[in-house]
Amino acid sequence: MAEYKGIKGFKVQYLDQDPVPTVAGWSAGNNMNTARSYLAGCGTQTAALGFGGYVLGTGNTGATEEYNGASWATSPGSLNTARRALAGAGTQTAGLGFGGLDTASTGATEEYDGSTWTSNPTGLNTARQELAGTGTQTAGLAFGGYDTAITGATEEYDGSTWTSNPTGLNTTRSGLAGCGTQTAALAFGGTVPPFTGATEEYNGSTWASNPTGLNTARRFPAGAGIQTAALAFGGNLPPLTGATEEYDGSTWTTVANMGTARASLGGAGTQTAGLAFGGDLGPTPSNATEEYVNYGEPNTFENVGQVWYNGTTKALKFTDETFSSAWATGNNLNTARYGIAGAGTQTVGLAFGGNTGPANSAATEEYDGTSWVTSPGSLNTTRRYLAGCGTQTAGLGFGGFIPPNTGATEEYNGTSWTNSNSLNTIRTKSGSAGTQTAGLGFGGVSPGPTIEGATEEYDGTSWATSPGSLNTARFSPVGAGTQTAALAFGGGTPSNTGATEEYDGNSWATSPGSLNTARVTLAGAGTQTAALAFGGYTTANSAATEEYDGTSWTTSPASMSTARFGLAGCGTQASALGFGGYDTAATAATEEYTITGTKNIKTITVS
Numbered sequence: 001m002a003e004y005k006g007i008k009g010f011k012v013q014y015l016d017q018d019p020v021p022t023v024a025g026w027s028a029g030n031n032m033n034t035a036r037s038y039l040a041g042c043g044t045q046t047a048a049l050g051f052g053g054y055v056l057g058t059g060n061t062g063a064t065e066e067y068n069g070a071s072w073a074t075s076p077g078s079l080n081t082a083r084r085a086l087a088g089a090g091t092q093t094a095g096l097g098f099g100g101l102d103t104a105s106t107g108a109t110e111e112y113d114g115s116t117w118t119s120n121p122t123g124l125n126t127a128r129q130e131l132a133g134t135g136t137q138t139a140g141l142a143f144g145g146y147d148t149a150i151t152g153a154t155e156e157y158d159g160s161t162w163t164s165n166p167t168g169l170n171t172t173r174s175g176l177a178g179c180g181t182q183t184a185a186l187a188f189g190g191t192v193p194p195f196t197g198a199t200e201e202y203n204g205s206t207w208a209s210n211p212t213g214l215n216t217a218r219r220f221p222a223g224a225g226i227q228t229a230a231l232a233f234g235g236n237l238p239p240l241t242g243a244t245e246e247y248d249g250s251t252w253t254t255v256a257n258m259g260t261a262r263a264s265l266g267g268a269g270t271q272t273a274g275l276a277f278g279g280d281l282g283p284t285p286s287n288a289t290e291e292y293v294n295y296g297e298p299n300t301f302e303n304v305g306q307v308w309y310n311g312t313t314k315a316l317k318f319t320d321e322t323f324s325s326a327w328a329t330g331n332n333l334n335t336a337r338y339g340i341a342g343a344g345t346q347t348v349g350l351a352f353g354g355n356t357g358p359a360n361s362a363a364t365e366e367y368d369g370t371s372w373v374t375s376p377g378s379l380n381t382t383r384r385y386l387a388g389c390g391t392q393t394a395g396l397g398f399g400g401f402i403p404p405n406t407g408a409t410e411e412y413n414g415t416s417w418t419n420s421n422s423l424n425t426i427r428t429k430s431g432s433a434g435t436q437t438a439g440l441g442f443g444g445v446s447p448g449p450t451i452e453g454a455t456e457e458y459d460g461t462s463w464a465t466s467p468g469s470l471n472t473a474r475f476s477p478v479g480a481g482t483q484t485a486a487l488a489f490g491g492g493t494p495s496n497t498g499a500t501e502e503y504d505g506n507s508w509a510t511s512p513g514s515l516n517t518a519r520v521t522l523a524g525a526g527t528q529t530a531a532l533a534f535g536g537y538t539t540a541n542s543a544a545t546e547e548y549d550g551t552s553w554t555t556s557p558a559s560m561s562t563a564r565f566g567l568a569g570c571g572t573q574a575s576a577l578g579f580g581g582y583d584t585a586a587t588a589a590t591e592e593y594t595i596t597g598t599k600n601i602k603t604i605t606v607s
Contacts, residue, residue, distance in 0.1 A: 129147070481503075
């Protein structure tokens with residue numbers, strides 16, 4: 001009798017559980033409808049509630065949104081008291097919002113029934129903002145915060161009134177996070193000042209300090225879970241961080257960072273199924289949503305075409321590719337160029353600098369998801385092969401070639417560029433990641449010429465050289481992710497390389513996975529655990545596209561329509577934008593990459 005191995009040529013794995021997409025990590029969800037910071041949240045990963053906060057240009061908001069695990073829908077019911085820096089508790093259909101900043105600190109308390117908010121005439125006994133909360137609509141808990149001074153005040157809600165507990169937090173603080181229940185709560189992080197990682201457990205009567213605090217002390221993090229299985233994520237050190245930690249009732253363990261570093265964000269869910277949304281990016285609020293999943297064991301990842309026997313369910317299974325990926329042609333840049341830099345997303349992109357063929361360009365263009373519009377603000381330093389990061393309204397450009405090489409750094413506010421402090425290591429063709437206030441530059445070519453591994457971090461004012469240099473010094477590497485969770489891939493040593501490295505905010509670690517197509521002057525998008533590489537130069541122009549899952553690169557079946565090098569990219573792995581570059585001449589070609597669907601596990605049956 002023929003065996004499956006003999007027919008297909010490989011062994012069938014024996015597993016106790018089905019493979020998982022990732023053991024633990026964040027993935028991007030659909031954006032909130034209203035970008036905001038200092039908001040509150042409650043509920044679960046698939047039934048969450050986000051409400052209140054601060055909207056740039058508008059001020060405090062009472063806007064409420066519901067998340068169903070796929071997208072956000074704006075509720076017809078807004079908070080009666082528009083405010084920011086409030087706290088939340090409960091569920092999507094039985095939520096509780098309290099405290100915050102209106103025109104002054106408030107104790108206002110409101111209950112949500114899945115449609116509308118109802119104000120309780122009896123508010124918190126201690127009006128305050130920047131507090132934490134947890135529990136349910138009928139058994140809520142408020143603790144910490146700030147009014148005229150930082151407080152550790154703790155109050156319990158019974159569905160009607162708040163009762164003050166004479167025993168407050170041991171570490172008085174504001175800007176903290178919490179999770180759990182009214183009788184088994186957890187408080188962590190915040191500012192005393194200084195910033196703290198202090199962790200305390202509440203038993204319904206008193207707070208007990210845990211001598212082991214967060215590994216990353218910070219203010220304005222978010223939290224999810226329960227007292228013995230908590231999740232802490234985001235916050236401000238400074239700089240902004242996407243640091244994520246799991247608590248087991250005794251100690252905190254650092255796990256995978258969020259893709260978007262931010263503070264003052266909303267949180268919901270559990271330790272193994274958390275949700276992060278909104279938050280403060282520094283100059284602007286965010287509408288980004290990310291989902292955290294920790295599947296635990298087994299440590300077996302899904303791969304398309306994988307076949308295994310599930311010993312628990314006694315079934316032969318395989319993974320089928322039910323998702324699709326494709327590049328679509330977008331409208332051209334107004335100025336064709338190569339050696340260009342970019343920032344932003346697929347629908348809110350930014351292009352600047354480069355070379356048109358005859359000369360360098362300082363032109364800046366903004367993309368709205370359909371077409372490019374030339375900005376009235378051009379770079380102050382005209383150059384090519386510069387690096388870029390940030391957003392369309394808060395961009396950062398640095399380095400490049402005039403000639404000579406330059407370390408010039410400029411910040412874009414959506415209208416014009418402003419000069420800032422220069423790089424410590426003058427260079428061109430460097431890689432980049434992060435935001436305008438937490439940028440990262442690495443690699444490149446410095447005068448000499450010298451191929452660089454040097455890494456620098458930008459705090460919104462100046463550059464500081466990191467103690468961690470790239471393990472593989474190179475020019476034209478591509479970057480993705482944040483300042484504390486970055487990815488570098490590709491480039492020249494001077495030979496083409498596919499080497500991939502991950503940065504944790506201090507040092508670079510070489511990934512076991514290299515690009516399948518080693519190349520230089522390529523472009524990229526995404527995060528440290530979900531990146532996209534495309535275009536570049538091998539021995540000829542390349543259109544190859546590859547996806548990174550935090551461990552290895554997989555060649556996408558979809559290649560770019562225009563093979564080119566010296567292009568720029570932005571966006572996410574599933575929603576990227578590629579533009580400019582050099583084909584047979586400088587090109588203005590723009591392409592959008594989209595992934596739809598997911599891998600799907602199927603069972604092999606006999607009929």
